[in-house]
Amino acid sequence: MAQITAALVKELRELSGAGMMDCKKALSETDGEIEAAVDWLRTKGLAAAAKKAGRVAAEGLVGVAVDGGNGAIVEVNSETDFVARNETFQGFVASVAKLALNVADMDALKTCAYPGTGRTVGEELTHLISTIGENMSLRRMDKISVAEGVVAPYVHNASGEGVGKIGVLVAIKSRAAAEPLIAFAKQIAMHVAATNPASLSRDDLDPALIEREKAVIGDQARESGRPEEIIAKMIEGRIRKYYEEVCLMEQTFVIDGENKVAKAVELKAKELGAELAVGGFIRFGLGEGIDKKEDDFAAEVAAAAGA
Structure with a gap:
């Protein structure tokens, strides 16, 4: 039997777009023959992902996860909103957001182990592309943390636990009890989702x-x-x-419609009897910055009818 080297696996991955473990198995099944391995992957439906890679993926979901004073947010794109309603896809996005809590950047996230599969996150995404039948991409991630205080999440247009069209994380610095802090941070996060501020304050602009x-x-x-x-x-x-x-701190707080956010923070600090400050925020809106193809449906129908 031919020796299955790392270089051989890499070559098959580049040709097929399939995951590393799938490529290794395919080579084992075909005695190291690249072309036969590609055919084996195609037969199993695992080589289809590469053909889908050029299609625009501007739909999908944003996922958020928090653990005490740490929060992570990710965006995973798909071609259609239909996939965003798929429970398997929703579970993937939620799981990836949780994994992002413990990695430094996107490269580390893609290569970390995906639970219960024997695959990495990147390989699991390729597997989903093959099984669901649409191009998908793990587009971006970010993290926020606070040494003393809380990080609270908010998801707008949620389609599942911790996943939706807009995701926000807000960090509050304080020594006050966690429960009222989280409740207030979620109100700030709702405000951020609604107004999409460019910065925390004018100093950060x-x-x-x-x-x-x-x-x-x-x-x-x-x-x-x-x-x-x-x-x-x-x-x-x-x-x-x-x-x-x-600037977030200078906007009128959407929750009460009267005070500036800075004033709302000041009033909450007085109410809780502790110093309180907004430590930062992250907002991901699904598909921000992606050039979406605008289809002319009428033209398509006319073309199909031979007009």
């Missing part, structure tokens, strides 16, 4: 965003022929308004 906003405001004002001293005051006022729109 990308200076390039501010300069771009100033340039736009200035150009608009100059077109009206206003003098530079008036333009400067207009820029100052509009930038103040911009901060209120994009």
Whole structure:
């Protein structure tokens, strides 16, 4: 029997898109013959994943997981929303979010063991592509932690436990009891889901965003022929308004509709009798930044009818 080397397994993986363990088994079954191994994988339905890899995957789910003061969030994409309603896919996303709690980055996440399968996360994803029949991708992950306090999750449009269309993690720094902290952090997370702030405060805002906003405001004002001293005051006022729109702590809290988030934090600290601060947040909206193909359904029907 031919020796099944790591290089041979790697070559078969690149040709077929199948998982490492599946490739190793295929080579064992075919005495190390690459072409025969590809055919073996095709027969088992395990080589189909590679053919699907070029298709746009902009649907799917965001998954969140927390453990005390640690939180992780992932986005796993599929081609259609139908797959996002598949319980197997939902379970995969939820499991991957939990695994992300204990790894440093995406590369480590893809190579860590997926529970109960003998496969890695990356290999399990390839297996799902083959069995479900759509292209999928583990697009991104992020983590947040706080040394003293809590991390609370919120999922909007949830389709299962810890998975949905928008996922948010909010960290609260405090020595107060965990239960009221988590409840308040979840309210902040709901706010973040609704408003999608660009930063925690103006100090965290990308200076390039501010300069771009100033340039736009200035150009608009100059077109009206206003003098530079008036333009400067207009820029100052509009930038103040911009901060209120994009900085979490300066936004009006959607839960009460009156106070700024910073004021709501101050009131909660007084209520709990302990110092309290928002330590950070992460928000993933499904498909953000993905160029989705817009199908012209009428044109497709006309083409099919020979029009």
